[in-house]
Structures are given as C-alpha cells and as structure tokens.
Amino acid sequence: MNAIDNSKIQENDIDLGLLLSALAGAKDSPLIFHYDGQPAKPGYHVTEVKAGQFSGLDCGANPEAWTEIFIQLWDIEDGDRTHMPAGKFYSIIRKVTEHVQLDGSAKLTFEVSDGVRPMQLYCAAAPVLRAGAVHVELSPRPASCKPRDRWLAEESSKTAACCGPAAAKSGCCAGPHAL
Template sequence: MNTGELMNWQTFKEKLLQHPGLTLQFQYASDTWVDASYHITEIKQAPITSVDCGGKMNSWTEIIVQLWEPAESDGSRAMQVNKALSIIQLVEKALPLNPLATVKIEFGNSQFDTRQMYPGDVIVDGENLIIDLNPDFTQCKAISRGGSCGTNDKGEECCAPATAEAKPKVALVNLAANSSSCTPGSGCC
C-alpha cells in the first residue's frame, strides 16, 4: 500500500500533543463538522495482509479511531484535545499501537454513510484544532510499482488463470502382455 503521503500514528499523536488545550474538531465535508457531542468510542489496530492483482503479497497496519455522534446532540462543546489524549493513553496501556501505522478516522451519521477517512490538514483556528478528513481511496498496487494490471506486455490478462503448458505425451506400454502374468495360485505373488 502506498502510505508515503498518509499520516501515521506517531505524527497524529504529535499533532495532538502540540495543542492539548484546544477543542478537537473533525471536518468530514466542506464546512461540515462532526457534531460537538461526538465520542471516541474505540481505537482499533488492524494488521492488513493482501495479495494484489499482480500476485504480490502486501502488508501494513492501520489504526482506526472511531467517532460516534449521538442521535441527539447534548449541546456541549466538542472534546478537548487533552481528553482525546487521555483516551489514547488508556488504549495504549492495553494495546501497544504501531507508531508507523496509517491512521484512519471512522465516522458516519444519519446524513453521511459510515466510512473510514484519512486525516489530512490539521489546522489551528482560534480555540479549535481542526482535523480535515479526506475520503479513503482504492489503488492498483501493481500499476503503482510499475507493473501492469489487466494485461501484461504480451497482451495476456494478469488476473486470468495461467494456461497449462503443453506436456509431452508419453506412450503407455503394457509390459505384462508379452510375459506370463501373475494369477492367483500361480505362486508368483
């Protein structure tokens, strides 16, 4: 997986640690924020192992921070960064998190289907630390490493089953036909 431009867990935590007194906000669409009454319900560490269309095995780890927005807003301010850091500390006591893992934020509500998004820009705006969320994406790993997906340079499909190579035919000869065969009671068995 091409994770070079995506934020890792260590960087995500460092950004939070720089601003513990600010209010933590998440923007999931243009000028649309997760409601101030959100909760961080869990933090998941997901090791991923896959085989791509070029037959290459890939592995990486994701840390998924799940946000839950109650159906009814309680009208309070959004979570303070230091509260989020205390949740992270609690999680890391039970589950050591990979500092190089890719971070995703999982969120949805009645107007926005639940999905995993990548933290993008982290912006300080007055009393707010705003994490701008970018949509997840698909990619062809074979193409991104210079290979091909679909067809190779011979015009063969990379994902098609391999054709069996022609094997030489072997003539079967009945060696017992010209010699005496072993029959019950003959003493040869």
C-alpha cells in the first residue's frame, strides 16, 4: 500500500484534483469521511456529483467567478456493508467525468445528509492514511467576506515579507513594536 503524499495538499480546503491524486495511491483502503465529530456510516454512498460555474458580486461590489464541484454523500446504514474503498470512490468520480466536465482545480464542496437532517455543506481537509484506512475530515463550509479575506491575505503577505528569514536581518521586525 502506498502512502498518501500530503506535501502538495492544502490543509483545510482541498480541490478535487488533490483529493483524487491522494486516493490514487490507496485504492484498496476504506475511505472514511468524518463530519460533526463522527465518521460517516459504512453504508454511505455518493448520490450525486455536479459541477457549476458561478459568477456574482461580493459585498464590496467586486465581480467574482469560480468553478465548484459538489459531491453529495448520503450517510446511511446499508446492511452489513463496509466503508467504500478509495478506489471505488475514485472510479465513481472518473465515471462522472465521462458525462460532466470536472475541473480538478475547482473548489470542492461536500453536501452531506443522513436522509433525515437537512443537507449541510462541508469542505475537505487533506486525506490521511491511518490504521489501513483513508480518513477525510469534513468541516462546515462557513460564510466569508471576500474583500475582508483578500485584505487579511494581503496583510499576512506583507508581514511575511517583512518578518521572513531574509528580512529578519534588515531589522524591520526588530523595531520597538515587534512582538
């Protein structure tokens, strides 16, 4: 069994291409999604995969455009089934690509329901191979303010440029207000 290479995978919000490349090396391993502090039931299955292209205005009147892929999981008990092998999930997605164009770099959102509670939206963290199974942690997809997010990213970038290893010698981080 091959290990999953997490070196290229973002921590909290991976895209479809990264998920599939991580699963490719562990196709025989059970794929276990975790959400709301619990693992999905062994009978879960993929009920729908859809792709969408969206455009809109954010709250700062900035135009936005993105592609998003939604994978719907129905989290039910289904007899004495075991968790779906990573290879089967991989094959389902590949089968979808025969009919629907899926952009591997698109934002990936999981829609999860147990058939009773309303569907909820989740983003996926990097898959982890543990105890012979591939575990994917799903966390609720929060609302965000894109202008604020861009501003915070820019500020973080400025701080990294000023206080990074090369800049540390320049004294910009050594001033009286440096932490």
